[in-house]
Amino acid sequence: MFLAIINPAAGGGRCRKLVGPALERLRAGGIELETIETHAPGEATRIAREAYARGQREFLAIGGDGTSYEVINGLYPDALAENVEGNIPTLGFLPLGTGNSFLRDFGDQGVEHAMEALLARRSQPCDVLRLMHREGTLHYINLLSVGFSADVNILRQRRFQNAGTLGYWVSIFLGLAQLKRRPFPVRVAGEGEFDRRPCLFLSFNNSKFTGGTMMIAPAAATDDGLIDFIRWGPIGRAGLVRNLGGLYDGTHVKHRLAESKKASRIEFDLDGPIDLMVDGEALTLHCEAIDVLPGALKVVV
Numbered sequence: 585m586f587l588a589i590i591n592p593a594a595g596g597g598r599c600r601k602l603v604g605p606a607l608e609r610l611r612a613g614g615i616e617l618e619t620i621e622t623h624a625p626g627e628a629t630r631i632a633r634e635a636y637a638r639g640q641r642e643f644l645a646i647g648g649d650g651t652s653y654e655v656i657n658g659l660y661p662d663a664l665a666e667n668v669e670g671n672i673p674t675l676g677f678l679p680l681g682t683g684n685s686f687l688r689d690f691g692d693q694g695v696e697h698a699m700e701a702l703l704a705r706r707s708q709p710c711d712v713l714r715l716m717h718r719e720g721t722l723h724y725i726n727l728l729s730v731g732f733s734a735d736v737n738i739l740r741q742r743r744f745q746n747a748g749t750l751g752y753w754v755s756i757f758l759g760l761a762q763l764k765r766r767p768f769p770v771r772v773a774g775e776g777e778f779d780r781r782p783c784l785f786l787s788f789n790n791s792k793f794t795g796g797t798m799m800i801a802p803a804a805a806t807d808d809g810l811i812d813f814i815r816w817g818p819i820g821r822a823g824l825v826r827n828l829g830g831l832y833d834g835t836h837v838k839h840r841l842a843e844s845k846k847a848s849r850i851e852f853d854l855d856g857p858i859d860l861m862v863d864g865e866a867l868t869l870h871c872e873a874i875d876v877l878p879g880a881l882k883v884v885v
Contacts, residue, residue: 594647594681632658648681653863676884688793709879718870731785737861765818802834809878817841
């Protein structure tokens, strides 16, 4: 039986309008569901953690990327202690929110694809990425990004939360107006020195997409046991505008200032907390390291 954790406010209230018929269709297809709604940020994390402690192992995140992010952080780190075959948590999705970037790796049909996967009982292993920071740890399955992309996300969340795709574009152009290029010292596993060069953004990816349709990490695979690390150097405003399309088709990684690597661990050497985007969420943390929990989750895709 799936525990369906519903964020009715996702997608500017769109989820509240659509969730009833979607659940009816799943039940008609033989999917057993228990449902619970959230009413405040962070509540999905608490619900998932308490349910996992009671023995629940199948979860359904109904909302956007933020809902699944909260559920993931309710499952981990507790799920690591029992992460053996037959006891790995399963997460399904009903993408009724705004971004829903993670599912883009598996198809562009959104809700319909997610429905078909659930009804077909179709699942596969998925890595979970773990960020260790000064105050603790967090877990994610999509991406973590710092620099320009995090700046844009903060603008979107604070000023254009319910504006959909238009909100992303407006935030991008406002971000261009106050473009910052600064260093975020990082060291990829196996390399000797921290990279302290200024950059536009750094992205640490498990899957390909962010912002709904931006293909930030075109070579990422959700089950390869590796972080896809994308670095874009200190490109200027004119150059960024000319190459914005590349962020959507993945060709930005071919730019002369771009670098793409795969790694099992990445370390930070930061002076203090920085703004970051994690699976669509805007946070400010003192990052220390990112590593991978290979195949720690089953996803219904």
